[in-house]
Amino acid sequence: MFEIDSGFKDKELSRALLRGIEKEFKSPVRFMEVCGTHTMSIFRYGIRGLLPEGLFLVSGPGCPVCVTSQGDIDLIIELSKEPEIIISTFGDLLRVPGSRGSLMDERARGSQVNVVYSPSESLEICKKTPEKEVVFIAIGFETTVPTVAATILEARAKGIKNFSILCLHKTMPEALRTLLEDEELGVNGLLAPGHVSAIIGARPYRMLSREFNMPIVIAGFEPADILQGILLLLRQLNDGRADVQNGYKRAVPEEGNLRALSLIKEVFEPCESTWRGLGKIEGSGLRLKEEYGEFDAMKRFGLSPNPSREPKACLCGEIIKAKATPLECPLFKRACTPLSPVGPCMVSSEGTCSAFYKYGLL
Amino acid sequence: MCLAIPMKVLEVKGEEGDFLNPPLAVVEASGLKKEVRLDIVDRFPSEGDFLIVHAGFAIHTLSEAEAKESLKALEEMAKGV
Numbered sequence: 053m054f055e056i057d058s059g060f061k062d063k064e065l066s067r068a069l070l071r072g073i074e075k076e077f078k079s080p081v082r083f084m085e086v087c088g089t090h091t092m093s094i095f096r097y098g099i100r101g102l103l104p105e106g107l108f109l110v111s112g113p114g115c116p117v118c119v120t121s122q123g124d125i126d127l128i129i130e131l132s133k134e135p136e137i138i139i140s141t142f143g144d145l146l147r148v149p150g151s152r153g154s155l156m157d158e159r160a161r162g163s164q165v166n167v168v169y170s171p172s173e174s175l176e177i178c179k180k181t182p183e184k185e186v187v188f189i190a191i192g193f194e195t196t197v198p199t200v201a202a203t204i205l206e207a208r209a210k211g212i213k214n215f216s217i218l219c220l221h222k223t224m225p226e227a228l229r230t231l232l233e234d235e236e237l238g239v240n241g242l243l244a245p246g247h248v249s250a251i252i253g254a255r256p257y258r259m260l261s262r263e264f265n266m267p268i269v270i271a272g273f274e275p276a277d278i279l280q281g282i283l284l285l286l287r288q289l290n291d292g293r294a295d296v297q298n299g300y301k302r303a304v305p306e307e308g309n310l311r312a313l314s315l316i317k318e319v320f321e322p323c324e325s326t327w328r329g330l331g332k333i334e335g336s337g338l339r340l341k342e343e344y345g346e347f348d349a350m351k352r353f354g355l356s357p358n359p360s361r362e363p364k365a366c367l368c369g370e371i372i373k374a375k376a377t378p379l380e381c382p383l384f385k386r387a388c389t390p391l392s393p394v395g396p397c398m399v400s401s402e403g404t405c406s407a408f409y410k411y412g413l414l
Numbered sequence: 415m416c417l418a419i420p421m422k423v424l425e426v427k428g429e430e431g432d433f434l435n436p437p438l439a440v441v442e443a444s445g446l447k448k449e450v451r452l453d454i455v456d457r458f459p460s461e462g463d464f465l466i467v468h469a470g471f472a473i474h475t476l477s478e479a480e481a482k483e484s485l486k487a488l489e490e491m492a493k494g495v
């Protein structure tokens with residue numbers, strides 16, 4: 053069968069793009085790959101090691117579990133202790149350490165924690181256990197939000213009463229703005245996330261690029277996509293331009309995914325959100341609209357936000373802002389490993405510490 | 415969590431806008447077959463299209479021609495360096 057993306061893995065193509073990068077590379081630069089899936093691809097294909105010396109890629113705030121605040125992690129773990137509640141969650145949250153233990157530890161003590169691949173699977177759990185309350189832990193960016201919106205609309209259409217979500221969604225443009233406002237960021241260009249952009253389109257980046265004079269390229273996840281992104285960023289720098297270029301047209305329409313955007317708007321509205329490392333950012337979160345309040349686990353169970361206190365010595369908060377690398381963390385590979393992680397960046401497969409641990413420094 | 419590979423549509427089941435029985439597509443990539451939801455996809459797909467999938471939901475439809483075109487554009491760019 054024709055494998056649609058195999059062409060983007062082609063070695064010759066990647067080599068040619070690398071030659072282009074070498075030619076365009078003039079002086080030291082730092083580009084940030086904003087998305088955790090980019091971080092994974094970059095390490096898997098050893099791309100950092102292929103780049104000319106002085107061309108650095110740094111990871112950004114694009115791993116959803118990693119940017120969730122410690123207070124919110126603690127809130128989730130507390131919630132899981134309620135005997136009438138079944139937690140439904142994506143798998144990468146399980147091992148994330150709260151102030152006292154993780155969801156995994158609670159599960160070992162008898163809490164009911166179900167790992168799902170899709171939020172909609174939560175509704176099947178609802179049907180199977182009508183005597184229990186099922187709470188989906190809604191962590192994720194704009195790519196995940198519409199899948200949760202669709203699940204809520206389905207729950208309403210089917211009259212499912214024992215379903216709610218703990219809504220911890222975050223949106224990318226506002227966080228990027230906060231990052232870019234930091235004069236010490238020291239980043240010369242952004243590789244913008246592929247699948248967040250498939251939903252929000254290229255437009256939200258245009259304002260950021262203009263305002264901060266920042267070259268931005270939307271990139272896909274295959275090696276050639278990422279190399280192309282780097283090459284386009286270098287060309288912009290050399291031409292003295294700061295534009296938004298879409299290097300992932302096969303997935304990202306300029307205006308985004310209108311159907312998904314309208315579903316998000318139907319169910320959610322912007323609110324303040326607390327990010328690990330970045331703190332509170334106005335308009336960077338999404339909460340359920342009044343009309344969908346019945347699905348809000350905070351309301352249903354009378355919860356209130358936990359104050360955040362991030363684990364001492366863990367540098368995740370700095371790593372998210374590209375201010376530190378895992379190698380600067382005294383706990384890296386010593387007290388902190390994937391089997392006994394201290395911070396979320398070591399847990400999630402999209403986390404920078406996990407990538408450094410798995411692939412080493414190339 | 416993002417699956418980067420677009421998956422080929424073998425069959426479409428159900429109708430657009432039906433929240434009681436959300437529409438599905440049977441898709442395949444690298445020999446892996448599964449069903450994905452079509453509630454949030456930008457363009458409702460037909461058989462033979464490709465879907466980009468996230469958390470069990472298709473988020474974008476592209477035709478084989480569109481995929482080939484973007485590969486060609488990239489190859490052109492690589493040739494030009």
Ligand code: SF4
Pocket residue numbers: 365366367368371378381382383384385388389393394395396397398399405
């Ligand atoms: S190595 Fe562990 S403790 Fe250090 S920053 Fe990473 S996750 Fe935190």
